[in-house]
Amino acid sequence: MVRISALSDDLLLKILSFLPTKVAVSTSILSKQWQFLWLWLPKLEFDDLDFSPSSALCCLDFIDKNLPLHRAPVIESLLLRFCQSRLPQPDNSKRWVGIAVSRSVRELSIFYFTPKPHDVIPLPSSLYSCNSLMTLKLEGYINLVDVPRIVCLPTLKTLELRGVTYSNEDSLRVLLSHCPVLEDLLIERYDEDDNVRALVVNVPSLQRLTLDIGCDCSSDEYVIVTPSLKYFKIIDYRDISSYLIEPMPNLEEADIEVMRDTEEILESITSVRRLSFYQPFNTARESVYRAGIVFDQLEHLKLCIYKTNWSKLLVWLLGNSPNLRVLKLNGERDSKFEEYEPVGWENEHISVPECLLRSLETFEFKGDKGTQEERDFLSFLGKHACFLKS
Numbered sequence: 001m002v003r004i005s006a007l008s009d010d011l012l013l014k015i016l017s018f019l020p021t022k023v024a025v026s027t028s029i030l031s032k033q034w035q036f037l038w039l040w041l042p043k044l045e046f047d048d049l050d051f052s053p054s055s056a057l058c059c060l061d062f063i064d065k066n067l068p069l070h071r072a073p074v075i076e077s078l079l080l081r082f083c084q085s086r087l088p089q090p091d092n093s094k095r096w097v098g099i100a101v102s103r104s105v106r107e108l109s110i111f112y113f114t115p116k117p118h119d120v121i122p123l124p125s126s127l128y129s130c131n132s133l134m135t136l137k138l139e140g141y142i143n144l145v146d147v148p149r150i151v152c153l154p155t156l157k158t159l160e161l162r163g164v165t166y167s168n169e170d171s172l173r174v175l176l177s178h179c180p181v182l183e184d185l186l187i188e189r190y191d192e193d194d195n196v197r198a199l200v201v202n203v204p205s206l207q208r209l210t211l212d213i214g215c216d217c218s219s220d221e222y223v224i225v226t227p228s229l230k231y232f233k234i235i236d237y238r239d240i241s242s243y244l245i246e247p248m249p250n251l252e253e254a255d256i257e258v259m260r261d262t263e264e265i266l267e268s269i270t271s272v273r274r275l276s277f278y279q280p281f282n283t284a285r286e287s288v289y290r291a292g293i294v295f296d297q298l299e300h301l302k303l304c305i306y307k308t309n310w311s312k313l314l315v316w317l318l319g320n321s322p323n324l325r326v327l328k329l330n331g332e333r334d335s336k337f338e339e340y341e342p343v344g345w346e347n348e349h350i351s352v353p354e355c356l357l358r359s360l361e362t363f364e365f366k367g368d369k370g371t372q373e374e375r376d377f378l379s380f381l382g383k384h385a386c387f388l389k390s
Contacts, residue, residue: 077107113140278304318353331367
């Protein structure tokens with residue numbers, strides 16, 4: 001049997017690449033052959049969660065001493081996560097990211113979020129002209145978009161921004177406008193301190209967009225221009241919101257969780273094939289959707305039930321989805337049902353949705369409570385769903 005020490009450095013490095021960075025570093029004490037081998041690893045993860053709370057500060061010192069010594073010509077991925085120790089000094093953080101950029105980093109993930117509030121950490125301007133960067137994930141106390149005048153991220157395809165701050169109103173728009181091949185964008189906004197009032201996403205190449213807007217976020221307007229989008233998810237539980245959304249003709253799947261003003265959103269996603277819709281609180285009674293919003297391509301609909309009068313919204317959706325094949329209702333989030341206003345299922349003026357008569361094949365109901373509204377709808381469905389198979 002060949003001893004592991006007799007293997008070539010290339011093969012040993014391949015073995016180390018499957019280990020967590022902390023474990024790979026620990027092999028440096030085995031022999032002279034192993035002492036500096038980990039410095040050639042193309043994937044690095046520095047996470048203070050790998051340390052005990054009392055020794056978490058050692059992670060900062062270790063990175064500062066050893067990252068400049070890294071020898072791999074290309075860093076495929078670099079993770080920096082600080083959750084329990086103090087944040088790195090701004091100069092140190094800039095230096096670390098600068099080293100990654102100089103080594104043609106392809107994936108960069110930074111998570112700066114500690115138990116106590118800190119000043120936000122800026123990133124070096126060299127990051128915004130990194131020709132090799134394909135994935136950028138940032139979260140926490142980071143002033144991400146201190147965007148310089150010259151921005152060019154020609155290979156960036158995935159961008160995740162969770163709770164970061166922006167230097168001014170226009171920073172995010174400028175950054176996105178210089179990502180010509182961006183395909184996947186996630187933006188989470190936690191509060192009103194991120195310095196953005198009107199969020200503009202104008203990215204012709206974008207295929208996936210996720211927006212998660214916190215209740216304390218004070219933005220006035222959202223402008224979304226994404227003609228190539230295939231997946232769209234939005235979570236927004238604020239009472240006041242305004243959306244200006246251009247049509248998404250290539251959209252295949254959408255997850256909508258909003259408090260109010262859903263009509264503007266629904267009108268822009270009429271080409272969707274799979275739709276998950278959740279409208280919290282008792283807004284269905286007040287919601288009146290105008291005619292003309294038709295989902296010709298919709299085949300799969302999931303509706304999450306929260307309170308009474310959900311059936312009015314469902315009837316509207318069914319009536320405007322002539323090719324629906326799968327309907328799923330989820331009542332698990334329900335809290336308290338009140339007396340509902342009957343739709344009038346037996347009224348001759350209530351037209352039967354076309355999808356019930358010719359296309360609906362699958363129906364699923366989870367978390368039903370046995371309410372009168374549920375019984376009325378199930379009776380109506382059983383009477384008119386002619387092609388139901390399961």
